[in-house]
Amino acid sequence: MHDLTVSVAELLGRPGEYRDISINKRLPGVATTLARLADDQELEADLRIESVVEGILVTGPVQGDTRLQCARCLAEFSSDVQLRVCELFVTPGHDAAGEDDVYRVVGVEIDLEQMLRDAVVLALPLKPLCRSECKGLCASCGHDLNYGACDCKDDDIDPRWAELSRLRAQLEG
Numbered sequence: 001m002h003d004l005t006v007s008v009a010e011l012l013g014r015p016g017e018y019r020d021i022s023i024n025k026r027l028p029g030v031a032t033t034l035a036r037l038a039d040d041q042e043l044e045a046d047l048r049i050e051s052v053v054e055g056i057l058v059t060g061p062v063q064g065d066t067r068l069q070c071a072r073c074l075a076e077f078s079s080d081v082q083l084r085v086c087e088l089f090v091t092p093g094h095d096a097a098g099e100d101d102v103y104r105v106v107g108v109e110i111d112l113e114q115m116l117r118d119a120v121v122l123a124l125p126l127k128p129l130c131r132s133e134c135k136g137l138c139a140s141c142g143h144d145l146n147y148g149a150c151d152c153k154d155d156d157i158d159p160r161w162a163e164l165s166r167l168r169a170q171l172e173g
């Protein structure tokens with residue numbers, strides 16, 4: 001098996017036939033701004049590769065370890081991602097005209113890598129939180145408020161008041 005390329009020669013044209021495969025593979029570079037798939041751990045997938053009229057349907061659970069950065073306090077932490085894929089690889093002649101972003105059966109093979117990358121990226125959290133009650137950082141001094149209050153005073157100027165005092169200063173010009 002070259003990378004994640006799977007031969008489906010014995011399935012093509014036989015709707016209803018299927019094969020189950022297990023995948024353990026590192027997929028470096030699967031990431032969003034604050035989340036990434038751990039590139040030192042293997043992604044695990046148990047996939048059913050099934051022949052359907054339009055091509056090959058790939059379904060099954062996928063899971064992997066993730067490294068995340070909290071969207072509030074920026075602390076790094078580990079978690080995992082779990083998802084189910086259900087993707088069709090179309091055989092030539094079955095893709096609707098103009099559809100560019102479909103997975104395709106190429107020759108007698110399907111390449112699972114791009115499909116897995118796409119699916120995992122979509123499952124990564126957009127705003128990871130180290131914990132739901134994370135207090136985040138002080139907007140003035142950057143202190144991590146999870147470790148207690150900072151020295152910033154309550155009367156530090158709120159942007160709304162700053163705008164008001166600027167207007168007043170103009171009026172009093």
Ligand SMILES: [Zn+2]
Nearest residue numbers: 070073130134
């Ligand atoms: Zn946090």
Ligand SMILES: [Zn+2]
Nearest residue numbers: 138141150152
């Ligand atoms: Zn502060």
